[in-house]
Each structure stands twice: as structure tokens, then as C-alpha cells.
Amino acid sequence: MKRRTAIRQLVVVAGGLALLPSCLSGPGNAAIKLSNIILSGEQEKTLAEIAGTIIPATDTPGAKELGVHLFVLKMLDDCYEKDAQQKFIKGLGQADQVAKERFGASFTKCKPEQRQELISDIENKASLPAEIFDFYQIMKQKTLQGYLSSEYVMTKQLIYEMAPGRYNGYFPVKAS
Amino acid sequence: MAYLNINSIKERTFDAIVIGSGMSGGWAAKELTDNGLKTLVLERGRDVKHIKDYPTANMYPFEFEHRGELPLAVKKENPVVGRCYAFGESTAHFFVKDKEHPYIQEKEFDWIRAYQVGGRSLLWARQTQRWSDFDFSGPARDGFAVDWPIRYADIAPWYSHVEKFAGIAGNKDGLQELPDGEFLPGFPLNAVEDYFKKQVSEKFKGRHIISGRCAHLSRPEPVHLEQGRGQCLSRTLCNRGCPLGGYYSSNSSTLPWAAKSGHLTLRPFSVVHSILYDEQKGRASGVRVIDANTKEETEYYAKIIFVNAGSVNTNLVLLNSVSGRFPAGLGNDNGLLGKYVAFHNYSATISAEFDGLKEFTTDGRRPTGGYVPRFRNVFKQETDFLRGYAAGFSAHRGLDRDTGGFGTELKENILNPQLGPWRVGSHMMAETIPKESNYVSLDPDRKDAWGIPQLRISVAYDDNDEKMRKDYLAQFEEMFAAAGFTNIQPRNKPMAPGLDIHEMGGVRMGKDPKTSLLNKWNQFHACKNVFVTDGACMTSTSTQNPSLTYMAITARAANYAAEELKKRNL
Ligand SMILES: Cc1cc2nc3c(=O)[nH]c(=O)nc-3n(C[C@H](O)[C@H](O)[C@H](O)COP(=O)(O)OP(=O)(O)OC[C@H]3O[C@@H](n4cnc5c(N)ncnc54)[C@H](O)[C@@H]3O)c2cc1C
Ligand code: SF4
Numbered sequence: 001m002k003r004r005t006a007i008r009q010l011v012v013v014a015g016g017l018a019l020l021p022s023c024l025s026g027p028g029n030a031a032i033k034l035s036n037i038i039l040s041g042e043q044e045k046t047l048a049e050i051a052g053t054i055i056p057a058t059d060t061p062g063a064k065e066l067g068v069h070l071f072v073l074k075m076l077d078d079c080y081e082k083d084a085q086q087k088f089i090k091g092l093g094q095a096d097q098v099a100k101e102r103f104g105a106s107f108t109k110c111k112p113e114q115r116q117e118l119i120s121d122i123e124n125k126a127s128l129p130a131e132i133f134d135f136y137q138i139m140k141q142k143t144l145q146g147y148l149s150s151e152y153v154m155t156k157q158l159i160y161e162m163a164p165g166r167y168n169g170y171f172p173v174k175a176s
Numbered sequence: 177m178a179y180l181n182i183n184s185i186k187e188r189t190f191d192a193i194v195i196g197s198g199m200s201g202g203w204a205a206k207e208l209t210d211n212g213l214k215t216l217v218l219e220r221g222r223d224v225k226h227i228k229d230y231p232t233a234n235m236y237p238f239e240f241e242h243r244g245e246l247p248l249a250v251k252k253e254n255p256v257v258g259r260c261y262a263f264g265e266s267t268a269h270f271f272v273k274d275k276e277h278p279y280i281q282e283k284e285f286d287w288i289r290a291y292q293v294g295g296r297s298l299l300w301a302r303q304t305q306r307w308s309d310f311d312f313s314g315p316a317r318d319g320f321a322v323d324w325p326i327r328y329a330d331i332a333p334w335y336s337h338v339e340k341f342a343g344i345a346g347n348k349d350g351l352q353e354l355p356d357g358e359f360l361p362g363f364p365l366n367a368v369e370d371y372f373k374k375q376v377s378e379k380f381k382g383r384h385i386i387s388g389r390c391a392h393l394s395r396p397e398p399v400h401l402e403q404g405r406g407q408c409l410s411r412t413l414c415n416r417g418c419p420l421g422g423y424y425s426s427n428s429s430t431l432p433w434a435a436k437s438g439h440l441t442l443r444p445f446s447v448v449h450s451i452l453y454d455e456q457k458g459r460a461s462g463v464r465v466i467d468a469n470t471k472e473e474t475e476y477y478a479k480i481i482f483v484n485a486g487s488v489n490t491n492l493v494l495l496n497s498v499s500g501r502f503p504a505g506l507g508n509d510n511g512l513l514g515k516y517v518a519f520h521n522y523s524a525t526i527s528a529e530f531d532g533l534k535e536f537t538t539d540g541r542r543p544t545g546g547y548v549p550r551f552r553n554v555f556k557q558e559t560d561f562l563r564g565y566a567a568g569f570s571a572h573r574g575l576d577r578d579t580g581g582f583g584t585e586l587k588e589n590i591l592n593p594q595l596g597p598w599r600v601g602s603h604m605m606a607e608t609i610p611k612e613s614n615y616v617s618l619d620p621d622r623k624d625a626w627g628i629p630q631l632r633i634s635v636a637y638d639d640n641d642e643k644m645r646k647d648y649l650a651q652f653e654e655m656f657a658a659a660g661f662t663n664i665q666p667r668n669k670p671m672a673p674g675l676d677i678h679e680m681g682g683v684r685m686g687k688d689p690k691t692s693l694l695n696k697w698n699q700f701h702a703c704k705n706v707f708v709t710d711g712a713c714m715t716s717t718s719t720q721n722p723s724l725t726y727m728a729i730t731a732r733a734a735n736y737a738a739e740e741l742k743k744r745n746l
Contacts, residue, residue, distance in 0.1 A: 054582045055590075062587070071243075078247035119582050144579055148590060151238040157591055160237060163409035163420075164540040169366025171539035173595060 032070050034077040037085050046096055046107045047072065051143045053115045060157070063147050071146035072139060084138065091135025098128060185477070190216040190441070191741070193463055193478040195448045195493060198295020200710040200726040201484035202426025202434075203338070207734035208482070209439040213741070216476055217431075218446040220468055221291035224270075224298065226404075226427045230417030232266040240265045259675055260288050262299055266416050270298050280619055282634035286674035287488060293444055294427040295486060296677070297723075299415045302391040302423050302543065304344050304724040305566075306335050306355045310554050311718035314607075318562050321516060321610045322686040324715045325696035328355065334728040342424040342727070343400050345408075345544070346389030354386070354549040354720075360394045362387045367536040368571035368598045369546045375659040382554075383655070385569055388547035391424035391724075403429050410541045423543065445469055447626050451481060451506050451706060453499035460506070460706045466626045480705045480737050480746055484730065487711035488517075491616050491682040492631050494708070507683075507693050507700035515615040516684055518717045520676040521565070521606035521641045525669050526652045528661035530571070530598040537573045537595055545570035548602070550719045552647065561643035565606035566719040567652070573598050600661060603669075604648040607719045609640055610681050635673045678722050680714035698733040705746050709733045 031044060051072065052064030063069065076088055095118065099107040103114045110118075122128065122136045147153060154160040191213035194204045201217060208215045223229070237243060244265045251258045254274045263271050272289040279287060290296040309328040316323040332355070339358040347362035365373065365387050373385035392408040393400050400406075405421030405428055414423050421428040434440040445468035452475065454461040462477035483490045491514050497506035505513045545568055552564030575593035579586065614636065618629040649666040656664045673679070686692020689701035692715070698707045709730035711722055718725075740746045 055587050056583055058584055058587065074241060078242060079245055080248065116583060123582060144590065145243065149237050149243050154236065154238055163411045165409040166540035167363060167410055167542035168539040169364050170536050173535055173537050
């Protein structure tokens, strides 16, 4: 019983998902419960770093700090066809493979500049295995969505008003 | 034993029974109980208590696991309800899922249902425009269906009655084709909507853009506060259920009101199987109910019965109410029960951009938009199709986000979106002509889990609908171009009938028992103590969203029924 409450207190809320930090979910498993895809703890860390490369921490938290990669996983697991899921996992592996070949280290162990170089190549459609692009398309789209709709952004950056109580159809645009 | 039985019958006997607790059933319950009648409301679904049973009402977007989207498995399991724009992660619990209640589509028909206390009144888009005499006299003038037995003057006081209680925001627009009502302050149009309104009125005689009248408490009156409802704060999360009671639903308004009278018995999980007919007395005596959970059968009795199961389901209950006197369904002497079903044609949209008025944008939200009342064939026949269409029209400025690249620059860009151009959009809402070939019937073999025959639906578009779709796109393209809009994109939006969620008819009103089922008071010609006042009673469909008219017709019929009971005529 004690252990359970301890674990519950450790549950953090990221991107609206209650999740357990990966250290608690046993070796090799993802931190959130997935029903359709299988992902290792290592792959999950890679995703976190990629999310963090797409939207890095600055003076405000980035996608990794907000746990957005777990939202990406949740969406991939529940909202995509099997085919897309498989390509995603495959593309993720290939991206890590490219990192190893190019920099002699897995993506998580790469230096920030090396990570940026790889993501830049993907963005610029460099010649890379096809599934990398399938993977990246979903990864980026869902990272953006997860970040913009995260509690942090919606309460601290682009404030979402639950009940505005007003409508002004002639709101002046500030001259910039 | 006999004594116990008499007691039990007494407990199951009421002055009035209402079948269904949705938009129209809520009104029947309120009016009947206001008249002091002991009223039993039978609802097949679960109870949904105002506020308490709105689990998602106060959730922030980030509190939804999938940010509003539904998992693929849910979408795949629900091709029909999945096509409804309002079916999402925050509302799915209020909709009937495809597998739960199968029906047979002889022709493709998206039947969108909500089985619970409140029915679809929880989910509606709350648009409430009155009909005019151009609508009620339509069939007579244009020679289709049968003449309505009522005119605008018959229903006008009941529109007022309903509007005052439900609370309708709107402006007095002074249009003959869209009569004004009892309005709370209307929601404003925005800069580009006003601009389009002006352009259209200058360049297209007889065409108008107004702010859509909607069932929202823009400024609550004492009667609304008395219902426990408060001001609408423009959350526009309405179809999750509004904790403020800002919009009208049976749950927030008529049902709790009826309950307060002390005359209401609300019985959820009560599937009405059929209406019982007493051959000796020559009148309906009550209803047979199957418990949704235990499947146990019980009979309830009353002097009058209101059928408000929601258009198509009302047809089902009536078709299933067979007796020696009515072997083909209650009141169905002429064989027309289930026929002349019609709907609204929403099968086209058009969008564009506007380069002007960049000094303005919008701030806040509003629970309605612009509305274009019907302008085709109103005062006289002027096209090669019958009737016409109304349309929605709204403008907004979106945010453009540069999502190229990655890293700090991307982050900077998405956190500082730029105001995009004004974008405008419209959708059509056309009248369809009721036809004998558009019908619902009972499947002779297949039954549902409660032993009730499954419904067969056979409803389709026709040439008239096709001509109207083309005309809508052509007229709006012309109006958009005349207003200087650019990037005009007319779009066909093929959709099966039903997805408009304005299905009507099957038990139409009329003057002649040979060609209609209900009289001008919504009583069966052949069984006077049964009233049908939901969409099933509609002789024709007009172009306006129909629920306000169902509510007004219901209130009118319920007060008539109560008076007739007092006079011992029923
Ligand atoms: C997303 C959406 C948007 C809409 N927008 C608008 C709009 O803007 N304007 C407008 O006018 N209309 C709109 N509508 C339509 C509106 O909701 C319906 O016209 C209205 O709810 C119909 O009222 P009703 O009482 O006939 O049926 P319902 O509200 O559907 O209620 C019928 C009730 O009867 C119950 N029932 C059915 N069969 C039985 C049985 N055998 N025994 C016991 N109970 C039974 C059902 O469970 C249900 O609770 C919209 C609907 C939806 C879903
Ligand atoms: S717009 Fe009004 S009615 Fe709708 S949820 Fe908001 S406050 Fe409630």
C-alpha cells in the first residue's frame, strides 16, 4: 500500500497525461501504457531528445521537458494505422542508426550540434532511408501539436481562456 | 391479490405520458405539469443531471488524452456517428455508438442519435430561427406534400412563449421571411460580416445577412435565473453540457422546471415498445415499456400520450403499435405512416479570403455566427427548382504559424503567430421536398436487443436537391466575388441524408384524414388522445433549423390537450 501511494506521488502530469517516469516502469519499457506499439525505454529516450531538438529548452521549457514525446507516443499508439506505426518505429531506428554511423554514438549520446545536423538533414530531405521521413512527419506534427496544447503553453504562453465572456468583432490590430 | 393489482395499476397510472425527454419531450413535460397534470416521462437512456453529469464540461484542452481527437479504433467502429462534426473526445459519451443500436439502411442514411435524459438537446448547435408563412404555405403554393393545417399566426404566440422561457439571443431584423421574436440582446457580427452584409444589401436586392438567433442567455431575465441558469460566457464548449446553463437544453431548463412542480415522474432506462390501444373505449390506454437493463416488461396508463421520441424513433414506436383496430401501426388508416420523410440538404460549402479591413480582428468567442435567410423563390417562383436554401456565413482571422525548420527559431515562430488574412465561409441548408418514396418501415425479421423490430430507412436526395446545391454555389460565388473576396473555393460536400440531423416527417399533419395522420392540434385523426409533436409531425421542412418549431408546436399542443382534458373532451 505504502509503495503504491509513493508511486502515485511520483506521477507527473505532462501534456495532460498521467505518466510514470520511465525509471519506475521497469527496464526496457516505455513510461506510458501503450496498447498497440512496443517501444523500449531507450527508444523513448531517443524520442525525447528528438522532441527536444525540434522544440528545445530556452529560457522556457522545451518539448522534452514538457513530456511532449509521450503525447506523440500516445497519439501514435491510439490514432494511427498499423502501417504508419510500423514505419514510425522503423524510421526512428533508422534515424538512430544514421547517428551511430555518422557520429559513432546513438542519438541520445550525440552532442546537440550533431543532433541538429541530423534533424536539419531530415528537414532538408537529404538522401536518407525513406521511413525516416515517415517517422519525422508524424513526430514533428505531433510534437508541435503536443507542445502548443500543453498545459504549460496554454497557461503560461498562449493563454487559453475557458470563459472569455466577450466577443468583439472590431478588435483593433495593434500597428507593429 | 386483486387488491394488490389494483394498487399497482394505480401506481402506474398518470394523467399524461410523454415518450422521450429530449428537446420536444422536455417541453411537453413542462407544459403538461404547469397545467397540473400528473406526468410520466419515459426515457430509454440513462439520466443526465444538469451540471453533475457533464464530466468534460470544465476540462481544458490539455486534459484530453488525445486533445479532442478520437482513437482510430473508436472511429472505425463508428463510421456513422463518426461523421458527425460534434462527435469527439469531449462529447462521445452523449452519442449513440453505431453498434449499440443497429438499423437497416436501404439507402445510405446517417442516423445521429443521443439516448439519454435530454436527448440531443445537450448536443445541438442552438440555432433558432422562426418559420414564416412562406414556409407554412409552401406545400399549398408549390403543390407538393399536403397543405399544412396551421399558419404562422397559429404558432406565433407559441414561438413567443418558448423563446421567452428558453432565452433566445437575436436582433429584430424586420424580415418578412424570417419573423422577429422575443429576443435577448443578439451577438454581434464582426467587421467582415458587417461588410458583406452591406455589400449584399446594396448589390443583391432582397438578400440579407443577420446574426444567427440562438438559444443562449446573452442577458438572463428573471425567468431564466428562476430556472437556475446564468449568463452565457461565450465558452463555446456547449455540447459538453454547460455548467452555467448558458444555453437551452431540456436538462438545464424544462425538465428541472417540471420536476419542481411536483407533478413529474421521470423514468430513465424505460424503452417504450408500443402504445396500447383499448379497442372497447376506442382510445389509447397507455404504453408498454421494456426496462433497458432487466428487459422486464411493464405497462403504464394515462389519459393522453405525447410521442416525442425524436422524429424517426417516433415513427418506429408508432409503426410498432399494432392492434386489432390499427394493424399497420397506430392511427395508420391511410397507410401513410412512415412516409414523406424529408430532411435538410447541407451538401455544399464555400470559402474565400478577404484582403481588406486588416485593421480589425476579433477577440473573445461567440456561440453563433452569421445567417443568410432564404432568398430564393420566397415571394414567387423564380427558378427551375422548388423552394430554396438558407445559409450560414461567418468570417474570422486565423493565426498563421510558420512551422518550417526546427530549434529555437521554430519555437520562437510558433509562440509568436502572425494574424492571417480574413477567411470567410458558408454552408447551405436547403429545404427538401417530402416524397412518398422517402420512408421508414419496420424490418419483418430483425429485432433489437429489446425485442423491438429494427428500423429500415429508405431516404434519398433527388434532382431538385441537386439543382439547389448548384444554385447555392453559383449564387454565393457571385456574392463573394461582388464583395471583393478572393481565393473563392466552392466545394461539394457529399453527405448522406440524416447527417443534417434535421430528419422530419412520417406522421405528417394535415387537414384531411385521408392524406395525413395528425390534425392541426397534432392529435391523430383516428386516435385523439395521442399527440405527436416532434419532427415526425412536420408536413414540410422549410430551411430553418427545426427545433424551435418543434418546441413551439409541442407547447401549443400540450396546452390544447390540457384544456381539452379539463373540458372532459379527451
Ligand atoms: C450536433 C447537433 C447539432 C444540432 N444543431 C441544431 C441547431 O442548431 N438547431 C436546431 O434546431 N436543431 C439542431 N439539432 C437537432 C436537434 O438536436 C433536434 O432537432 C432535437 O433534439 C429533436 O428533439 P426531439 O425531442 O425530437 O428528439 P431528441 O432530442 O433526440 O430526444 C428524443 C429522446 O427520446 C428518447 N427515445 C427514443 N426512442 C425512445 C423509446 N422507444 N422509448 C423511450 N425513449 C425513447 C431518446 O433517447 C431521446 O432522449 C442538432 C443536433 C445535433 C446532434
Ligand atoms: S457558450 Fe455559453 S452556453 Fe456555451 S458553454 Fe459557453 S457559457 Fe455555456
